[in-house]
Amino acid sequence: MEPFRIKAVEPIPFPARAEREAALSTAGYNLFRVPAEVITIDLLTDSGTAAMSAAQWSALMLGDESYAGARSFTRFAEVVQDLTGYSEVIPVHQGRAAERILLGNVLGPGAVSVSNTHFDTTRASVEAAGATAVDLLADDRIRLGFGGDIDLDAAEALLADPTGHRVRCMVLTVTNNAAGGQPVSLSSIQGARRLCDAHGIPLLLDASRFAENAYLITARDPEYATKTPRQVAQAMFALADGCWASLKKDGMANIGGLIALRDRELAQRCRAQLIEVEGYPTYGGLAGRDLDALAQGLTEVTEPAYLRYRAETAEWFGRQLGKAGLPVVQPTGCHAVYVDAAELMPHIPPHELPATAFANALYLAGAIRVSELGTLVFGRRDPAGGPDIPAPRELVRFALPRRVYTASHLEYVVETAASVAAASAAVTGYRIVEQPDALRHFTAVLQPHEGD
Ligand SMILES: Cc1ncc(COP(=O)(O)O)c(C=O)c1O
Structure with missing residues (x-):
């Protein structure tokens, strides 16, 4: 369990399905562009997101x-x-x-x-x-x-x-x-x-x-x-x-x-x-x-009880996601749990961004924000104008901010991810409609394929 108790709290938003749909569409289907006020659980990064003691x-x-x-x-x-x-x-x-x-x-x-x-x-x-x-x-x-x-x-x-x-x-x-x-x-x-x-x-x-x-x-x-x-x-x-x-x-x-x-x-x-x-x-x-x-x-940060809690949280969270039907990369480290979107959704080819498709489906299902580490981040544009050159893997990262979320927050993430995994055959891919030359994942604008 958490080796600390909570002294200051911050409310978290619970946007309704219609608000989530509107927010994602306004953000060009790019979770970096979604405002934090419409995010319930934010696992985008472990950087700069810690709760101080x-x-x-x-x-x-x-x-x-x-x-x-x-x-x-x-x-x-x-x-x-x-x-x-x-x-x-x-x-x-x-x-x-x-x-x-x-x-x-x-x-x-x-x-x-x-x-x-x-x-x-x-x-x-x-x-x-x-x-x-x-x-x-x-x-x-x-x-x-x-x-x-x-x-x-x-x-x-x-x-x-x-x-x-x-x-x-x-x-x-x-x-x-x-x-x-x-x-x-x-x-x-x-x-x-x-x-x-x-x-x-x-x-x-x-x-x-x-x-x-x-x-x-x-x-x-x-x-x-x-x-x-x-x-x-x-x-x-x-x-x-x-x-x-x-x-x-x-x-x-x-x-x-x-x-x-x-x-x-x-x-x-x-x-x-x-x-x-x-x-x-x-x-x-x-x-x-x-x-x-x-x-x-x-x-x-070097206190053994804190570090043990941190590593065991990642391990437990990875095990729960695995039991919920998600292909989790093992062994887990400490700062994040990674899920293989290509294995979960083989029907979405890399240039249709399966990791983004999973991350967006998770947002729509429960206002959870994770990051894509697949072809949107690591893929490259084909100089000949063909489909993007794929990334080596289509991973989705569930980063764990330090001392911020409790086990019940992560249980909510597991339950929501399980519902996305169960319906993953119906998830469709995305295409990029606007992108800068470098670090495109931060600002790219996407469009769901179902809209074509
Ligand atoms: C291993 C590693 N090095 C360097 C950096 C860059 O640090 P910053 O985001 O503070 O500029 C990061 C950020 O995620 C990192 O993970």
Whole structure:
């Protein structure tokens, strides 16, 4: 059960069927464009959606809003230094700002960044630096519970190649968001460390979900079963040269990010750029009070009871959805449960967006918002004007905001999803009628096929 009780509550809307139909149609059948006031349960993302604790709300009042050298920064930096062991701590307003600044200073035109999987904003920053992002996911490790691991043999081959000198950093995304939120094992991080030492390149962690990764190591690797998640997190950071993070996830607050490094000279270059784009290095685009809420959040997030509840909620939710007839991707991680829409609705071809069709059917059935991770997000337009080039999988992600929904909210989601699954043969696909060139899923306008 939830290891907390509820002190402040927020009412949730219950729009009628006719309101849901109108809202979806007005939004161009794109759930990103649907206003939150017509959503009952919002599982769109776990980013920036956490409920803060009483201790975090009271920490806000201690915020020091001095422009430079605020006490809030000192508190934040001490918590991050204790957690990571890195001396250089740079706050930023969110994860992608950290990526843009750090990767811009590590990479350059013609360089290569190698990773288990670069998250999409990470890849965008690598490419903005004129570099190439190479993803090397070890697909045989999922059976051991570590489906986020990097393929060390492939990375070694890449580094040993005559073009290997172009590789300027190795990035491990922990947990691996683009690979179903699966964790990265400590043995994989140790292997990456050895390769980086042998080739003289830095090992960087995208630590946005570091605590969830650490907990899953204690739960899945018997060697670390007696360690606390905090000890494992510290061991993960000790193996790397630095990290960045979106603190909108395991920072347990609604905004924030960081860069933390051992290399003082690299940190100084990052700070110089930070001043240009984010603000003075002791606030980095955040208010002092945000830094205090984050310092408290980073302390709470490694509590074993919280992390156990978080992982077991995802596991239970995945099991219930499975029993309700939905093909759930196993094993579940912590931050989301993924459902395979292509398996559920084989009658909808990828270019008719089965994952979107499922997500929209779920909204119409019960005002539940989930996100599509299928051809709308990862597919590409055919340059010859034919049907879209499909994504590798047609997944729907049920993300779990931290400490926001109770088991009975999730039971409602399971019941509604079961009704959609039972009637899935009648669900029809969509076509895209308007789309931008990049990141089309945020703003695309769609039309149901039944209207043709
Ligand atoms: C693994 C990972 N890295 C980086 C980011 C980008 O962070 P932000 O949304 O705070 O810019 C995200 C956001 O979802 C993420 O999941």
